Amino acid sequence: MSAFSHPHERDRLTDPVRFVDERLGGAKALRFVMGYVFPDHWSFMLGEVALYAFVVLVATGTFLALFFSPALGQVVYHGGYGPLQGQQISEAYGSTLHLSFSVSGGLLMRQTHHWAALVFVAAITAHLLRIVFTGAFRKPRDVNYFIGVTMLALAILEGFAGYSLPDDLLSGMGLAIAWGVAMSLPLIGGPFATALWGGRFPGTTVFESRLFIAHVFIIPALLAALIAIHLAIIMIQRHSQFAGEGRREDNVVGTPLWPGYALRSLGLFAAVAGVLVLMGGLIQINPVWLWGPYHPYLGTNGAQPDWYLGWLIGALRMMPNLEIHLFGHTLVPNPFFGGVLFPTAVFALLYALPWLDRRFISRDYRRHDLLELPRENPRRTALAAAVFSAIAIVFAAGSADRLFFQFGFGYEGAIWFFRGAFLLAPPLVYWITRRVCLALLRAHAHPLRGFSGAVVVRGEQGGFERTGGP
């Protein structure tokens, strides 16, 4: 290119590239990366949003870790927040108040961190739905799909650990439930929970350290490693793409990374970060000073967890009061069903999906690099929608108490309604989704639908050439 032959430009660009190339043989790798093709589709942004939310989480989380103290020693509060003056609180709770009220930008960082966590899990979930409904989990992407599902589980765990750290009333209530669920493991529940908490709930101060190291190191490090592998596998396999002009199983059509896609993706990064910072600055989230410190004998009504735990609290609430006894011992305590069995079943289904799909649903063992529109595989789409509707109903049941506060629906009636809906909705959703898919397919094939002409242009030589149309 002419601009690059200018001696000044040449030095600025050639020298660093040569530096990398001579030491690492980087020129070839750079050419590969810069020329990497990204097929354009809006739904491909969802995973990127999750990636950038993770970056925001690491940045804000690092700032918070500089001020947060993961200790449960009791102190008397003498900070700037009047209503808590003179109260016995833990160091963890106190340092959360301190970094919220007294550290410059501390509250902005904390709220941005919390919003970013909510968006992180939401983006992963939306990304997962895109993958499921377009068949992107099929060979050869099944490997990367397993990594993605694992990251979803880790993200939920990570979010819960973070929510539990400040030792405010809501985090303590959440941990009480977590302890109840840990205790509910058949036979080993007692020793397991006692070992994890370092004693009986609320546990000793070692529990807070364990929660802290899990939240700031173990889980984020796992997530970072899995993200790196996830992206590396995408680059090895290349992106999948929807069918379209010039797009076939054996090629990739789209925008190369350099320069257009790099700028757009960086733009998305800035947009994600910008929206999260705006939310962190303007929309209050988890004002722990209003909840107050936690003690095991305290509780509050109308408490809701972060959204991504809604399906678990819903399952715990919907479950009838069944416990299984054997020889006078409790073999299966009640929280096991909603807190262990239900999420295990959902994740087992997710992990088994590639196998279920090739063996039973699509009956197709071939490699696929072209994605399907949801309507193109009515059976899979309908099944996935049915499973999703069941989870959505359990999720809604988690808010049955808010339904009472906001609209006055009786709580017990609502729970019975959700129990019924959990059983009845999936077959109904399956039937409707299948019909909609088939109708869409048929509509697409209808002779009187859509644009049927062609755009013809007369060339300079007088010939005609078709340039557009379907």
Added chain:
Amino acid sequence: MRRRARAVWRAIVAVWLWRAGSRRRRSESRAQRDPSERRAGAAGRIEGVVVVLLALATAGTAAFAALFILDPDTQLLGLALGLALASLAAALVVAGKRLVPRETKVEARPRLARPQEVEPVVQELRAGADGITRRRLLGSAAGLAGAGVAAAAVVPVAGLGPGITDQLARTPWRAGRRLVDEEGTPVAAADVRRGSFLTAFPEGVQHDELGASVVVVRVDPATLRLPAERANWAPYGILAYSKICTHAACAVSLYRSPLNPSTQPRGPALVCPCHFSTFDVLRAAAVEFGPAGRPLPQLPLVVDAAGALRAGGPLSGPVGPSWWGDKT
């Protein structure tokens, strides 16, 4: 008329068949088309827009830095930095879509699989055991050693906590222990009024201990339906139950106390706000609704000479969530 209708119908079918055929041809040819293109050059206006947006981003970050030093107000900080990032995002997206060369590239998808390499790899793997006769024995020995190493790596996890001791069943309640409120003041029987709800602890015990907290309520003794052996556990209709839910360890902190039992047929109940397990106060905290599997343990009460409430014995069962080791 009928003939005309048939003709129209035939025409429709013919058009449909023709379209269906041509569509198939078209979609095949569509996939074969080459959409590669590269367009460079942009209107000066676009360059101007990008410069303005970048300037806005710079101004926003400068404002953020200035605010941080002068007046670190959360809302203003968020607005400054958020708008700076949003302007930067707009600048990058406009530049990516309108300013730099727009390129659509077609790349052949690399064939990852090398089926002809599979067999040689398998053979090479197999050749690693050439000349070894007792493969089974060696294999099992190695497997056993591997399992041992894995177990040894897991054993230190046991050091996470004290082994399972009797601490899960421990409760600080003994016969004669005085009930005190959160401030440590003894609870007088006369101070417990009907419809009120009080959290009490054993005197001189850490309030945070799981087995410590109990709720104290008072009902009309005539309405009580306790089991016969608990007949004297509720002097003057004053009842105490463990405050820790037997479902998932939350504090049972809601009290449903109907003001007019004749119009509200359901009696007083303790409710856990986490999953709304509902315990019938009159029937020894039997589960009335919700997921809890067993009643809240009851604390027998006595009133001493000074009129203060004291425990008449230990709690009637294990505190909090059930597990295998409970002795019920």
